[in-house]
Amino acid sequence: MSTDQHSHATELHEGDQGMQSLVRTLRVLFVLLRVLIVFIFVYLVFSGVFYVREHEEAMLFRFGALRAKGGEEVLSRGKLYWAFPYPIDQVERLPAQRSVTITSSQYWPLINANRLESTDQGVVPVGESAVLRPGEGGYLLTGDANIMHMIWAVRYRVDNARKYYLRLFHEPDDSYAEQREKHTHGRTRGAEAIIENILSEAVLAEVATWPVEDVLVLSRAEGTNRERKSLANGVENRVRNLVDAEGIDLGIRVDEVNLVEVQPPLATQNAFREVVDAAHDYRAAIATAEAYERRVVPEAEGKASTIRADASAYRTRVVESVKAEKAYFETVYAEYEKNPDTMLVALYTDAVRDVLSRVETKYVIHTRGEGRQEVRLRLGPERPKPGAPTHSQ
Amino acid sequence: MGFTDKRTWMQHWPVVLLGMLVAFIFLVALVTFEVKETEHAVVMTFGEPKAVSVDGATKAKLYEPGLHWKWPYPIDTVWRHDNRLQCYELKKGQVEQIQTADDYQIVVTTYVLWRIDGDAPELFLKRLNTTADAEEVLDKLTRHHRNIALGRHNLTELINVDADKVHIDGIADEILTSLQADAKSNYGIEVTHLGFKHLGFPEKVSGKVIARMKAERNRKSAEYRAEGKRDAEKIRAKADLEVREVLAKAEGEAKRIRAEGDKSAAEHYAVFRKNPELAAFLRKLDALRLTLSAKTTLVIDTNTPPYDLLRPGATKLGKLTLTPPAARPKAGGAK
Numbered sequence: 001m002s003t004d005q006h007s008h009a010t011e012l013h014e015g016d017q018g019m020q021s022l023v024r025t026l027r028v029l030f031v032l033l034r035v036l037i038v039f040i041f042v043y044l045v046f047s048g049v050f051y052v053r054e055h056e057e058a059m060l061f062r063f064g065a066l067r068a069k070g071g072e073e074v075l076s077r078g079k080l081y082w083a084f085p086y087p088i089d090q091v092e093r094l095p096a097q098r099s100v101t102i103t104s105s106q107y108w109p110l111i112n113a114n115r116l117e118s119t120d121q122g123v124v125p126v127g128e129s130a131v132l133r134p135g136e137g138g139y140l141l142t143g144d145a146n147i148m149h150m151i152w153a154v155r156y157r158v159d160n161a162r163k164y165y166l167r168l169f170h171e172p173d174d175s176y177a178e179q180r181e182k183h184t185h186g187r188t189r190g191a192e193a194i195i196e197n198i199l200s201e202a203v204l205a206e207v208a209t210w211p212v213e214d215v216l217v218l219s220r221a222e223g224t225n226r227e228r229k230s231l232a233n234g235v236e237n238r239v240r241n242l243v244d245a246e247g248i249d250l251g252i253r254v255d256e257v258n259l260v261e262v263q264p265p266l267a268t269q270n271a272f273r274e275v276v277d278a279a280h281d282y283r284a285a286i287a288t289a290e291a292y293e294r295r296v297v298p299e300a301e302g303k304a305s306t307i308r309a310d311a312s313a314y315r316t317r318v319v320e321s322v323k324a325e326k327a328y329f330e331t332v333y334a335e336y337e338k339n340p341d342t343m344l345v346a347l348y349t350d351a352v353r354d355v356l357s358r359v360e361t362k363y364v365i366h367t368r369g370e371g372r373q374e375v376r377l378r379l380g381p382e383r384p385k386p387g388a389p390t391h392s393q
Numbered sequence: 394m395g396f397t398d399k400r401t402w403m404q405h406w407p408v409v410l411l412g413m414l415v416a417f418i419f420l421v422a423l424v425t426f427e428v429k430e431t432e433h434a435v436v437m438t439f440g441e442p443k444a445v446s447v448d449g450a451t452k453a454k455l456y457e458p459g460l461h462w463k464w465p466y467p468i469d470t471v472w473r474h475d476n477r478l479q480c481y482e483l484k485k486g487q488v489e490q491i492q493t494a495d496d497y498q499i500v501v502t503t504y505v506l507w508r509i510d511g512d513a514p515e516l517f518l519k520r521l522n523t524t525a526d527a528e529e530v531l532d533k534l535t536r537h538h539r540n541i542a543l544g545r546h547n548l549t550e551l552i553n554v555d556a557d558k559v560h561i562d563g564i565a566d567e568i569l570t571s572l573q574a575d576a577k578s579n580y581g582i583e584v585t586h587l588g589f590k591h592l593g594f595p596e597k598v599s600g601k602v603i604a605r606m607k608a609e610r611n612r613k614s615a616e617y618r619a620e621g622k623r624d625a626e627k628i629r630a631k632a633d634l635e636v637r638e639v640l641a642k643a644e645g646e647a648k649r650i651r652a653e654g655d656k657s658a659a660e661h662y663a664v665f666r667k668n669p670e671l672a673a674f675l676r677k678l679d680a681l682r683l684t685l686s687a688k689t690t691l692v693i694d695t696n697t698p699p700y701d702l703l704r705p706g707a708t709k710l711g712k713l714t715l716t717p718p719a720a721r722p723k724a725g726g727a728k
Contacts, residue, residue, distance in 0.1 A: 289625035
């Protein structure tokens with residue numbers, strides 16, 4: 001018994017000790033737990049504090065229902081808000097003011113772009129002879145039933161976050177694999193898919209009214225045709241109308257629609273280039289002809305003025321000389337009236353003297369009655385010596 | 394022992410509270426459900442939608458967004474579906490040819506925007522249940538209505554250089570109207586928009602289109618070149634004409650001016666009529682002066698004064714000539 005008691009006491013003692021250490025450990029644990037709870041509580045309180053950052057808008061949902069704070073459903077920037085932790089409250093943040101660009105290359109051939117350029121070495125590039133299979137590698141039809149490849153881009157901003165978020169389906173954030181899937185197959189259901197499709201619809205409807213020349217700006221008559229800029233404008237207007245149309249009403253604002261790239265089908269590219277060349281040739285031919293016109297007409301005008309000036313000069317000369325002659329004649333005539341014989345002789349001899357004194361080479365031949373004479377003159381390059389008359393019979 | 398007494402119990406109230414909180418959350422989660430702003434929810438008791446009676450007609454009860462009560466799991470289940478617009482485009486690789494009213498074969502892709510019909514989600518639930526089902530139905534319906542509508546229109550209403558003749562939007566609306574009615578009454582799908590996103594030709598035709606495009610382009614290049622020649626020639630001809638006109642005008646004017654000069658000169662000539670012989674004589678003298686220069690070689694005989702002095706008997710004054718004989722000037726080569 002005593003041994004039993006003793007052993008019992010020992011057990012008790014040992015049990016006590018074990019219990020005490022357990023109690024001690026538990027106490028420490030409880031203290032830690034309490035600290036943890038306080039921490040969690042504090043964390044919960046403070047984690048509920050949030051504010052709306054620049055370039056975003058936010059909405060608060062309590063148990064899934066949109067909850068207005070201070071009368072506004074879309075929370076404003078520059079204020080502090082507090083929300084219960086999940087799952088009671090949930091804050092949806094939306095990139096609102098950020099510009100988003102969606103590029104639609106569904107009207108672009110699927111073939112690697114590097115292989116699109118036809119080479120000059122006589123090698124038929126991939127796709128040169130290939131037909132366009134519907135569904136792979138898209139294209140657009142112009143108003144005159146030409147096939148065109150294009151890449152379009154639309155830039156927009158979320159204008160009405162409430163509408164954008166609550167009216168449109170948004171695809172959940174995807175895993176990496178799904179994102180790759182999305183990359184290859186394109187967005188399909190969500191808001192971005194809708195916007196891309198709206199862009200496609202607008203592009204299709206607009207391009208369907210344009211002749212191919214205007215789309216490619218091949219027309220040589222500049223200014224008279226609608227330009228490429230207004231193709232983009234036309235699409236932009238259509239996109240704007242669609243975005244706000246009843247049945248769509250996305251709550252976004254379209255900033256810009258751009259035609260990024262346009263290209264005729266590969267097989268026709270040489271023919272199209274040829275047209276561009278021909279248009280250049282046309283302009284060159286016109287320019288040459290115009291240059292000719294610009295050279296020849298002024299020249300003719302110059303010549304015409306010369307002709308006119310000559311004529312005027314002639315007129316002046318003739319009139320003036322006749323006037324002078326007239327004056328001279330009148331003077332002489334007055335004298336002549338007074339003394340006809342002497343006057344004439346004086347005039348005649350004056351003139352002959354004048355003339356003869358000027359003439360360096362003179363031959364005086366003696367006349368015998370009315371006989372004939374033979375005169376031999378040396379009219380050579382050498383200057384004949386004055387005063388050496390050749391004189392024979 | 395130590396922690397069973399009252400004091401220790403009081404000491405551990407946070408732990409107890411936490412435990413109770415957790416239990417409470419579990420309980421609440423079991424008997425409540427949340428309806429998001431972006432979804433429709435229908436509660437089903439043993440698979441049968443909870444119904445309400447609106448104007449005598451029984452409809453599935455619609456729950457507002459927020460927290461609602463329900464019986465725990467095996468009794469009540471909640472069916473939800475997104476109530477927002479989503480996009481569905483007909484599956485790729487399933488493009489098919491459609492014949493237009495003017496017998497063109499075309500290939501068309503459309504997309505629709507749709508959402509569950511908020512007034513009658515039970516129809517959607519009954520017939521379709523999931524998005525995938527809905528898309529399958531939409532695929533079928535859209536094709537059907539689209540092909541009917543396109544068969545009534547010409548290709549020229551889809552593509553045309555004359556923008557007023559293109560009725561793509563109208564055709565889309567036409568398809569949409571019939572599609573809307575069908576989808577809503579039969580499947581509880583509300584289609585809000587339909588648009589074309591691709592319009593093309595079948596493979597075989599596209600080859601022909603490309604050949605035609607080539608031919609058109611070649612024709613165009615030839616046209617440009619020929620027009621270039623023609624227009625350039627026109628410009629040249631115009632220029633030449635202008636040159637000739639300008640010159641002819643100038644010549645005419647010159648002639649007129651000269652005539653004018655001659656005319657006014659002639660007026661002055663009148664004075665010579667007083668004595669024509671004298672006038673002729675004076676002019677001759679002038680001519681003599683003008684025509685004889687230093688380089689002239691002059692051959693004259695002794696009949697010409699003053700060289701008649703060289704003749705015998707020159708001292709007899711009466712024999713001297715006064716009227717000059719014709720002088721014969723000769724252009725001399727003397728330099």
